[in-house]
Amino acid sequence: MSKVTWAALVAATVMFTGFGGGAFAQTTPAGDPAKQTSPAPAATPTQGAQDDKAKAADDRKAKRAEERKAKREEAKKERAAKREEAKKERAAKRQEAKKERTESRPNRRKLCGAEWREAREAGKIEKGMTWPKFWSACNTRLKEQAAKQKAN
Incomplete structure (x- = not known):
């Protein structure tokens, strides 16, 4: 970076941060200090409606997430029940096969x-x-x- 570019960068930084005393440094108008600060504007009706919409959207997302979680849990329980049923069927088949083997031979x-x-x-x-x-x-x-x- 050349010296000229560096100097321009430093000058712009000083001016924008309020150290230069230029037009950018003054943030409030001169005059009566009581008039310099104004209260924050009250929420407009459209802003309240936007907040309500955002909250409703968040509630819908949370509800869908809960529904998906409940569905996953239900599917998990169903898979576990199927595994248990299959396990019992395999045990019954093994028992039956053992019984047949022992009955068929003296x-x-x-x-x-x-x-x-x-x-x-x-x-x-x-x-x-x-x-x-x-x-x-x-x-x-x-x-x-x-x-x-x-x-x-």
Whole structure:
């Protein structure tokens, strides 16, 4: 920036800020100090109507925001209810599938247990035979029988 431009900028700043004593520095007319300040003008009817319109517009915006918030909350609750319902349906399907699986095959442990009790009560258990040994032999035998039945 050249010296001439800089000087012009400083002069304009001084003049507009009130330090220069020029026409721009005087903000109030000379004369009676009581007349220098005038009260603020009263609100005009159109200004009051504008304020009412602005307030009404703000109220409408707030009401719409509340409605959107309520709608989002309702949708959130609906989604949660659907998730819970789907969860219950999946659990019921799993339970039903488990029930079908267990009903379709014999419970070898129960069958071997019944055989063990009958053999023990009848005294047909060999000396040294324990439940784990009996279970192992019985389980193997029942699996073989099931495999033969499937093959046929």
